[in-house]
Amino acid sequence: MIELRGVGKSFGSKRAVDGLDLTVRPGELFAFLGPNGAGKTTTIKMICGLLSPSQGEVLVGGHPAGSEGARRLLGYVPDQPYLYDKLTGREFLRFIVEMYGVGRAAGAARIEEMIDTFEMAEFIDDLCEGYSQGMKQRVVFASALVHEPKVLVVDEPLVGLDPRSARIVKNMFVSQARAGATVLMSIHLLGIAEELADVIGIVDRGKMLAVGTLDELRAESRHGGSLEDLFLKLTDHDVPRAVSSVARARLEPTP
Amino acid sequence: MSLALPEPIAARVEAGPLDGRVARGLRWLRWRQLRNTLGVMVADSRLRASMIAFCSAVFWAGLFLLFLGSFQFIAGYVDLANTIVEYLFSMFFLSLLAMLLFSNGIIVYAALFRSREAAFLLTTPASTDRIFAHKFAEAVGFSSWGFFLLGSPLLVAYGLTIRPDPTAAAGSPAVFYPLFMVFLAVFVLIPSSLGAIVALVVANVFPKREKSVLVLTAAAAAAAAAYVGWRLWRTPGEALTGDWLGGVLNRLAFCQHPLWPSRWMSAGIMASAKGEWKTAAYYLMILSSHAGLAYLVAAVLARDLYRRGYSRVQGGRSSRKRRGFRLMDAAFHRLFFFLPHPIRLLILKDLRTFLRDSTQWSQFLIFFGLLGFYFLNIPRLGYGAQSPYWRNLVSFLNLSVTALILSTFTSRFIFPLLSLEGRNFWALGLLPLRRDHILWGKFAFSAGISLISTEFLVVLSDLMLQMNPWMILLHVGMIAVLCLGLSGISVGLGARLPNLRESDPSKIAAGFGGTFNLLVSLVFIFTVVTALAIPCHLYFVGQENAESARFILSRSGLRFWLTTASLASLALGAAATIIPLRIGIKAFNRMEF
Numbered sequence: 001m002i003e004l005r006g007v008g009k010s011f012g013s014k015r016a017v018d019g020l021d022l023t024v025r026p027g028e029l030f031a032f033l034g035p036n037g038a039g040k041t042t043t044i045k046m047i048c049g050l051l052s053p054s055q056g057e058v059l060v061g062g063h064p065a066g067s068e069g070a071r072r073l074l075g076y077v078p079d080q081p082y083l084y085d086k087l088t089g090r091e092f093l094r095f096i097v098e099m100y101g102v103g104r105a106a107g108a109a110r111i112e113e114m115i116d117t118f119e120m121a122e123f124i125d126d127l128c129e130g131y132s133q134g135m136k137q138r139v140v141f142a143s144a145l146v147h148e149p150k151v152l153v154v155d156e157p158l159v160g161l162d163p164r165s166a167r168i169v170k171n172m173f174v175s176q177a178r179a180g181a182t183v184l185m186s187i188h189l190l191g192i193a194e195e196l197a198d199v200i201g202i203v204d205r206g207k208m209l210a211v212g213t214l215d216e217l218r219a220e221s222r223h224g225g226s227l228e229d230l231f232l233k234l235t236d237h238d239v240p241r242a243v244s245s246v247a248r249a250r251l252e253p254t255p
Numbered sequence: 256m257s258l259a260l261p262e263p264i265a266a267r268v269e270a271g272p273l274d275g276r277v278a279r280g281l282r283w284l285r286w287r288q289l290r291n292t293l294g295v296m297v298a299d300s301r302l303r304a305s306m307i308a309f310c311s312a313v314f315w316a317g318l319f320l321l322f323l324g325s326f327q328f329i330a331g332y333v334d335l336a337n338t339i340v341e342y343l344f345s346m347f348f349l350s351l352l353a354m355l356l357f358s359n360g361i362i363v364y365a366a367l368f369r370s371r372e373a374a375f376l377l378t379t380p381a382s383t384d385r386i387f388a389h390k391f392a393e394a395v396g397f398s399s400w401g402f403f404l405l406g407s408p409l410l411v412a413y414g415l416t417i418r419p420d421p422t423a424a425a426g427s428p429a430v431f432y433p434l435f436m437v438f439l440a441v442f443v444l445i446p447s448s449l450g451a452i453v454a455l456v457v458a459n460v461f462p463k464r465e466k467s468v469l470v471l472t473a474a475a476a477a478a479a480a481a482y483v484g485w486r487l488w489r490t491p492g493e494a495l496t497g498d499w500l501g502g503v504l505n506r507l508a509f510c511q512h513p514l515w516p517s518r519w520m521s522a523g524i525m526a527s528a529k530g531e532w533k534t535a536a537y538y539l540m541i542l543s544s545h546a547g548l549a550y551l552v553a554a555v556l557a558r559d560l561y562r563r564g565y566s567r568v569q570g571g572r573s574s575r576k577r578r579g580f581r582l583m584d585a586a587f588h589r590l591f592f593f594l595p596h597p598i599r600l601l602i603l604k605d606l607r608t609f610l611r612d613s614t615q616w617s618q619f620l621i622f623f624g625l626l627g628f629y630f631l632n633i634p635r636l637g638y639g640a641q642s643p644y645w646r647n648l649v650s651f652l653n654l655s656v657t658a659l660i661l662s663t664f665t666s667r668f669i670f671p672l673l674s675l676e677g678r679n680f681w682a683l684g685l686l687p688l689r690r691d692h693i694l695w696g697k698f699a700f701s702a703g704i705s706l707i708s709t710e711f712l713v714v715l716s717d718l719m720l721q722m723n724p725w726m727i728l729l730h731v732g733m734i735a736v737l738c739l740g741l742s743g744i745s746v747g748l749g750a751r752l753p754n755l756r757e758s759d760p761s762k763i764a765a766g767f768g769g770t771f772n773l774l775v776s777l778v779f780i781f782t783v784v785t786a787l788a789i790p791c792h793l794y795f796v797g798q799e800n801a802e803s804a805r806f807i808l809s810r811s812g813l814r815f816w817l818t819t820a821s822l823a824s825l826a827l828g829a830a831a832t833i834i835p836l837r838i839g840i841k842a843f844n845r846m847e848f
Contacts, residue, residue, distance in 0.1 A: 011570050012463075045569070048378045052566040066562055072273070072380045082375040084284070085756070086291040095287075098280035099379045101273045127291060129756070 001025050001182050002047055002151060007056035009042050009206075016042045018206035020056070024184050024199070026150070029177040031197035032186040035235055039206040040186040041079060044155050047184070048076045060151055072100065075149030079156045079186075081140035085129035089120060089139040092128065093146050100147035107146075114142035118168060133160035141169055145176070152176055154185040158192065170196055190227045200227070204235045277381045281389045307767060310774060315408050322412035330416055330425075337525075338504065340413070344521030345510040347409070351402055352446045352517050353476060360450030360457075362394040364465065365759070367561065368458050368568040377565060387557035391451055391550075398450075399443045403436075410435040410524065419529045427528040434527050434535070438520060441542045445516045448549035455556045458564035465568075477621045481628060516545060594699065597688040601696030602703070605672065609704075619668075622660045623708055626653075630712060633719035644795040646720045651788040653716040654730055657709050658737045658784065662776040665745035669701040670772045671763035673749040673843070691840045694750055698836060701742035709734045726791075729821070733787055736824055740783070740831030741776050747835025748772045750843040779831050783824045790816035 002024040009017040017039040024030040034040050045051040046058050049066025063069035083092060093114060097107035115124050118138040123131065128139065137160045144152065152173070158166045173196055177183045187193055193200055194214060201211045210217050217230060296304045329336050367373055367390055376386045414427035414435070457468050486506050492499035511518055523538030584603055591599055630653065676683060676693070683693060713734045717727040752768030763769055794813040 009570070049562065050374060050377055050565065051569055052563060066377075068273075068380055068382065071378060074378065076378045078374070080371070082371040084288060084372075086288045086295070087284070088291075091287055091291075095280055095284050096379075098283065099277055099381060101276045101380070127295070 001061065002030075002153075002184055003057075003059040004043070004047075005057045005059075007043070007046060007053045007058055009039070009046060009051060010054045016206050017046070017053075020203070020206070020208055022201060022208065022211070024182050026182050027177055027180050029173055029183045029196055029198045030185070031193035031200045032184060032203065033188075033190065033193055033200060033231060034186075034203035038203045038235075040203060041155055042206075043203070044078075044153055044184070044186055047153055048074060073150040075144035075147065075152045077140055077144045077152075077154040077157060079159070081136065083128040083131070083136055083139060086127060088127055089124040089131070089135075089142075090115070092139060093143055096143045096146055102147050110146050110148070111142075114146050117172070118142050118165070134162055134165055137161050138165055141172065145172065149181065151182045152184070154183070156187060157185055158187070158189060190231055194227045202231060202234050209234045273380055274382060274385065277379075277385055281381070281385065285389075285392075307770070310770065311404065315404060318405065319408035319412055322409045323415065326412050326416040330418075339500075341521055341525060342504055342507050342510065344524060345515070345517050346507060348442065348517035348520045349510045349515060351406075352442075352515075355399060355402060355443060355446035356450045356453070357472070357476065358450070359394055359398040359447040360453045361469065362398050363391060363447075363451040364454035364458065366390040366394050367454065367557075368565055373565070377562065382558070383561040384554045384558040387451075387554060387561055391447070391553070394451075395443060395447045399447065402443060403439060406439050407436070410439075413524075414528055417528045428530045431527050431530075434539075435524055438523055438527070438539060438542065441539065441546050442516065442520045444546035445542070445549050448546065448553045451553040452549070452556055455553070455560050455564055458568050459560050462564070462567035462570070473621055477625055481625055484629075516542065519545075595692065597686070598692055598696045598699060601693060602700045605697065605700045609668070619664055619708075622663075623712060626657060626660065626712055627715065630716040630719055633716065643798055646722060647726070647791050647795045650717055650720050650722055650726065650730065651784065651791070653720075654713055654734060655780065655784050657712050657716075657734065658741075658780045659777075661705055661709055661738065662741055662773065662780060665701060665705070665741045666769055666773040666776060667764045668760065669697070669742065669745040670749045670769050671754075671760035672697050673746070673839075674753040674755055674757065674763045674768075675760060690844050694746055694836065694840050694843055697749075698742050698746045701746060702739055705738035705742055706735060709738055729787065729817070732821070733783065733824065736828030737780060737783060740779050740828045743832030744775050744779060744835045745772055747837070747839030748775065750839030750846075751835070753846075775835075779827070783827060786820040786824050786827075787817070790820055 002022070004020050004022040007017055007020045007022075008015065020039075020043060022043075032040050032043070042051060046053050047060060047065055049070060052066070058065035060070035061073040063073070083089075084095075087095065090111065093111045094107070097111065102110065115121055118141060120135070120138055120142065123135055124139075128136065131139070141157075144154070154173075157169055157173075161169060170192065173183050173185065177198070185197075197214075199211065199213060200217060202209045202217070210220060212220065214227060217227075326340070329339055367387065370390075373386065373390065376389070377383075381389075411432065414431050416425055417427055418425050419427065457465055461468050483506075487503060490499055490502040490506060492502055519538045519541050523535050523542065526532075526538065527535035583606075587603055587606075588599060591602075594602075633649075673694070710731060713730050714727060717730055722730075748768060748771065752771065754763045754766055754768060757763050757766070790813055794810070797809075
């Protein structure tokens with residue numbers, strides 16, 4: 001599981017994360033919501049051990065984040081995933097299997113399973129440098145899942161995926177959670193969070209504003225509308241009408 | 256394939272020691288990347304690969320012949336040949352020690368703290384010292400291949416010319432040749448490890464100040480080099496006499512300090528060339544043990560500080576607001592009112608990027624600053640009082656050095672400009688201006704900076720040498736032709752041979768296109784300078800001796816040949832400016848992003 005206790009992170013004078021407490025249990029699919037610059041990616045990077053918290057403690061499966069024990073449990077899909085240009089997709093998966101110490105036969109079987117699941121057979125033996133964004137994204141998802149992580153952390157998971165691939169990925173999230181893995185995803189698409197998440201956390205300016213199931217959030221904020229309305233209410237953001245003065249002049253009837 | 260939910264996962268991860276698997280995985284990764292890269296190169300870019308191999312072979316052979324001639328000269332005509340070679344080796348390896356420490360520090364820093372691969376590897380179960388070892392090996396390979404390319408012809412030439420004992424024929428024992436490669440490999444590890452230690456410390460202690468540290472270090476290194484150069488120039492006595500040589504060696508005595516690794520290297524190399532195996536083994540062991548110790552310290556520091564440093568560097572985003580350039584912009588628009596407005600805006604954009612990247616302008620400033628310092632001190636060196644022959648020779652040498660430094664600037668900074676623009680082309684491509692205007696903008700930017708800096712230096716050099724106004728005018732014209740030509744070559748070839756995948760300008764400059772650009776630039780400089788220097792040189796050689804003057808080049812002959820050479824240089828300069836730019840514009844107009 002993932003556990004954050006009083007976690008804070010400062011970049012100079014800027015407070016990116018401020019006293020965050022969060023627990024994501026095994027078998028739970030947690031959606032992390034928040035406006036741009038709210039501190040979601042910083043929090044995720046602390047969970048993955050890429051950033052150290054300025055205050056507090058981050059634990060992954062009971063291990064301090066960044067320790068070998070935590071990293072062995074973790075599958076991570078960053079917002080800007082990395083692939084080796086001069087490896088094929090299959091070679092990249094083989095490298096991951098080796099790095100995580102998966103047995104040779106089990107690893108080979110798991111790679112084939114991932115190729116089949118993410119429909120990558122057509123391009124998996126080409127060099128990654130020639131892949132489209134969607135192809136890259138599928139290989140990255142496969143690499144995060146091929147070693148069967150106990151904790152899956154995903155930052156903006158559906159960028160660049162076509163509807164079919166997006167459905168496969170969503171199914172994978174749910175199946176991972178149902179099989180006992182802890183899944184934390186940061187996402188801007190509120191509809192996806194509404195559809196998939198067991199628990200939703202809304203963060204703004206580094207602080208956790210609300211955590212709970214969708215119904216709990218509605219009850220807590222006394223709001224019966226959609227998640228989008230709830231999100232905007234909690235983050236207290238006015239939405240200016242995106243109409244320029246020129247367009248407004250055109251829209252207004254001439255006397 | 257089905258869209259149904261897959262079967263539940265089962266724990267199939269093997270327990271047991273993982274580090275061996277990680278090490279094997281990283282080795283396999285490197286080998287596989289190398290194999291695939293070579294495979295793609297052979298399949299798709301045979302011409303490019305052959306050209307790289309050919310250019311490297313020509314470069315190696317050229318250096319070898321140069322070193323061979325130099326060693327033969329020293330052995331045949333100079334007393335104290337052994338001592339001189341020892342000092343030369345010590346200075347050579349000491350300079351390389353400093354350069355490798357500097358370059359490897361920068362490369363390791365970028366590889367460990369700025370690369371996306373590092374971020375990826377840090378989330379895997381690989382231990383931090385294992386990731387460090389992987390990135391360190393890559394950085395050492397990247398920073399030291401030039402060292403092998405430079406060191407191997409030097410040592411082969413030395414091995415062929417040395418006499419193990421006065422009665423024996425020239426030539427080292429055969430074992431020397433593979434052994435010096437071992438010496439080179441071990442030696443490289445010392446500055447590389449020290450550079451890595453510096454990189455780790457900088458990331459942990461000055462995470463927001465890496466550029467300032469770089470600029471200060473470069474300035475300190477340049478000041479040290481200038482001080483040594485200054486002391487050498489001030490060696491008393493008539494040049495190339497025995498006393499003068501003794502004075503020079505005395506001033507270089509610091510490179511013979513027994514604690515310098517460069518001293519162990521030169522002593523070990525010289526002993527092995529003479530077949531003194533015990534001494535050679537002694538120095539090799541000293542070098543190996545220090546290389547091992549330096550790497551061990553770097554690895555231990557990486558184990559304890561790498562992850563912390565990474566976090567500090569990533570968290571060290573500057574919150575400093577960038578000040579505007581309103582005054583500069585307004586002055587620029589007024590000064591260059593005759594240029595089309597979009598071109599002015601593009602030049603201002605490049606200028607602003609250039610000024611905000613201190614690693615770019617600081618190198619430029621240091622090199623040209625050193626040259627300016629040297630030119631200002633010409634009167635103290637007494638060149639102004641020398642004969643017209645010497646002053647002419649020195650003035651052309653100064654001009655050549657200025658042009659050579661300019662060519663490294665255009666290859667390093669101007670050539671990659673368009674490759675870097677490729678990623679932002681969605682913005683530039685949609686602007687209401689013709690694509691060729693983008694290239695003209697870059698050309699104007701490059702030519703402007705080059706002209707301002709080099710014209711000043713060349714005029715300063717000629718004034719200090721008390722050259723006559725006609726020669727000053729000739730040099731001003733020459734450097735203008737060189738500035739325009741080098742800018743045209745770099746911008747044109749930058750558009751013709753772009754590397755749109757790479758975001759690091761130094762890697763773009765070090766690639767095939769950048770290397771080819773540098774070679775073309777060097778050939779251009781050599782041709783223009785030689786065409787104009789030879790008539791002047793022959794004329795002034797004649798002036799030294801009135802008897803021989805009429806046999807060599809008379810005043811009227813000088814006028815004729817200088818006019819011819821000037822016209823030829825102008826034509827060559829125009830060709831070097833226009834042809835690459837036309838090729839570049841054609842390629843750029845067809846380019847798909």
